[in-house]
Amino acid sequence: MNLKSVPKVELHLHLEGAAPPSFIRGLAQEKSISLDGVFTEDGGYRFEDFTQFLRVYEAACTVLKSPEDFYRLTKAVLENSREQGVVYTEAFLSPDFCGGGDLAAWRDYADAIEDAAGSEPEIEMRGVITCIRHFGPEQAKTAAVCAVETMGDFITGFGMGGDESVGHQGDYAYSFDMAREAGLGLTTHAGEWGGAESVREALDDLSVSRIGHGVQSIDDPALVERLAEDEIHLEVCPGSNVALGVYPSWDAHPIERLRKAGVLLSVSTDDPPFFHTDLSSEYDRLNAVFDWDIDRFFQVNKMAMDAAFCDKKTRDKIIKILETAND
Numbered sequence: 001m002n003l004k005s006v007p008k009v010e011l012h013l014h015l016e017g018a019a020p021p022s023f024i025r026g027l028a029q030e031k032s033i034s035l036d037g038v039f040t041e042d043g044g045y046r047f048e049d050f051t052q053f054l055r056v057y058e059a060a061c062t063v064l065k066s067p068e069d070f071y072r073l074t075k076a077v078l079e080n081s082r083e084q085g086v087v088y089t090e091a092f093l094s095p096d097f098c099g100g101g102d103l104a105a106w107r108d109y110a111d112a113i114e115d116a117a118g119s120e121p122e123i124e125m126r127g128v129i130t131c132i133r134h135f136g137p138e139q140a141k142t143a144a145v146c147a148v149e150t151m152g153d154f155i156t157g158f159g160m161g162g163d164e165s166v167g168h169q170g171d172y173a174y175s176f177d178m179a180r181e182a183g184l185g186l187t188t189h190a191g192e193w194g195g196a197e198s199v200r201e202a203l204d205d206l207s208v209s210r211i212g213h214g215v216q217s218i219d220d221p222a223l224v225e226r227l228a229e230d231e232i233h234l235e236v237c238p239g240s241n242v243a244l245g246v247y248p249s250w251d252a253h254p255i256e257r258l259r260k261a262g263v264l265l266s267v268s269t270d271d272p273p274f275f276h277t278d279l280s281s282e283y284d285r286l287n288a289v290f291d292w293d294i295d296r297f298f299q300v301n302k303m304a305m306d307a308a309f310c311d312k313k314t315r316d317k318i319i320k321i322l323e324t325a326n327d
């Protein structure tokens with residue numbers, strides 16, 4: 001089955017985390033920045049565990065220094081997505097990596113990223129501003145201000161990524177409240193490392209409509225029921241979970257059990273080059289391990305679009321593309 005041509009919707013992709021290693025290496029050379037320890041001999045990103053992954057990720061980000069760099073990065077990432085059949089994508093954007101959280105600087109970065117997105121008419125892209133959990137609640141407020149001040153047709157959501165072991169979801173409630181009041185869609189990373197309890201915290205304390213990962217909810221049947229009932233959407237990234245050791249194998253991954261329990265979910269790649277994956281490979285794996293067929297992928301992509309942070313016109317347009325391909 002050729003799944004590459006299936007039109008796909010991706011809701012969980014970190015823009016810097018999707019940077020092709022060759023792009024980062026080239027930029028480092030142009031700028032004469034040394035990136036010792038970031039790459040393996042065969043040119044991929046080097047890390048052994050999640051903490052190291054975050055370190056290498058942040059080191060790679062240091063070569064991205066200007067709006068122009070982010071323009072080029074966005075083009076490179078969208079080109080990869082287009083090759084995977086992606087027709088709608090939401091990317092996590094971090095003002096902390098774009099001018100250190102300064103609002104005036106962030107505006108220039110946001111404009112550059114939006115310009116790059118606009119130059120790729122085959123993909124609709126939206127930006128979800130993320131605060132970085134391990135930078136703390138105070139820094140998160142600056143990300144929320146950046147989100148609120150630049151929201152519009154392109155910036156449509158607010159979320160949180162970073163190290164889930166630091167603090168609690170509720171510590172960031174001020175930032176999420178600010179974003180909610182402004183009308184932004186809300187998502188947060190939970191239940192990747194933090195267990196089912198962290199998903200409960202995210203729902204109770206941040207009132208998000210989507211959860212990044214959320215897969216560990218499977219250990220708590222009452223929570224699974226609540227997710228299904230409240231129509232909370234999980235942005236599931238199986239390849240990322242297996243690569244980082246959240247689950248030992250694809251067979252052990254709970255995506256199919258969650259789906260069968262009625263939880264709304266979709267499939268994303270998180271930081272694809274770090275995990276040696278792309279969206280078509282994820283689909284191939286889901287087909288091989290859980291027998292997902294074209295109809296199943298259509299349903300999942302439609303669920304993604306129902307949960308997407310975009311206006312009705314865009315949603316209708318993308319759903320039409322999905323339906324036409326599935327006819």
Ligand SMILES: [Zn+2]
Nearest residue numbers: 161189212270
């Ligand atoms: Zn993520």
